[in-house]
Amino acid sequence: MGSPKALVRGADGVPWLLSSRSGLLAAGCDRVLVVLGAESDAAQQLLGDAEHVVAPDWADGMSASLRAGLEAAEQGSADAVLIHLVDLPDVTAAVMRRVLAHAAPGAPADSLARAAYDGTPGHPVLVGRRHWPALVAELDGDQGARGYLARHGATLVECGDLATGADVDTPEGLPPA
Template identity: 55%
Template structure:
């Protein structure tokens, strides 16, 4: 099976204090580059990153082997960014979706969720102590309907629930927490 990773990094990051696509770890690694590396290490053959806010500056932080998808309506919310990303997916059997604000996500979580999607008609999502989280794996047979179901600032949770996405417990590998606020002073991006 071929798998493509999709990193959602288009938003303005209002609560964060700036676009998360520009954020870096304490060691200086861009979150977008880290997400791409994690997806590849977890089993993705190709990686796309969805950009919007501060697109030019964010693009400069990406590794050369990552493809960029622009979300022209990124201001409409995560649904619009996710829709643009899913529409741009290349021919593959499965897509693994992660938001950029999980810089601590280990590749083992990606691999475990991906293992739960052995067929193009399957859906799975990571759960942490039973609570839904990311990554989400979408078999290619779902891409069009998933995209058509997206609305505004809503992600794909409703579609996943209605279509019986497998819950893959990953709490033993990661806490699933995203980073919504900067730990460092506002003059510097970081986790």
């Protein structure tokens, strides 16, 4: 992208970092913990007092950010986390709410669900607390939770009617203004 994705501004002029955080809050998340990496100082300035953690080994890839976030979440009392990436500009609070609705009734710590777009697994991902230690133990390199979710039967929550779930990795992929 030429700069950290968290700092990229959408067509509305709002940095993706802030749009993603706002979406999670609007979806009903009680606590939003932002994991930062490259240019974390600039991202922290955007966040102000919002809760965040810096993944010290962020250059190692996706696993470093996920590990940092889950380890920080363990310090709280949440039964589950909803994991969302900033480079999914068309994923809205409606998608996030739909995935959150698939928390295991009466046992959110057992939850394992992820958004799907026309049957293709995507984000956000809901991971119950019971899964955190095993997931963190297997994280490595630029891989996230994909393998873990597949092996443990994560519920696919179809969201293709709400968004494409397409990640944006190049300036050419940015939605038009």
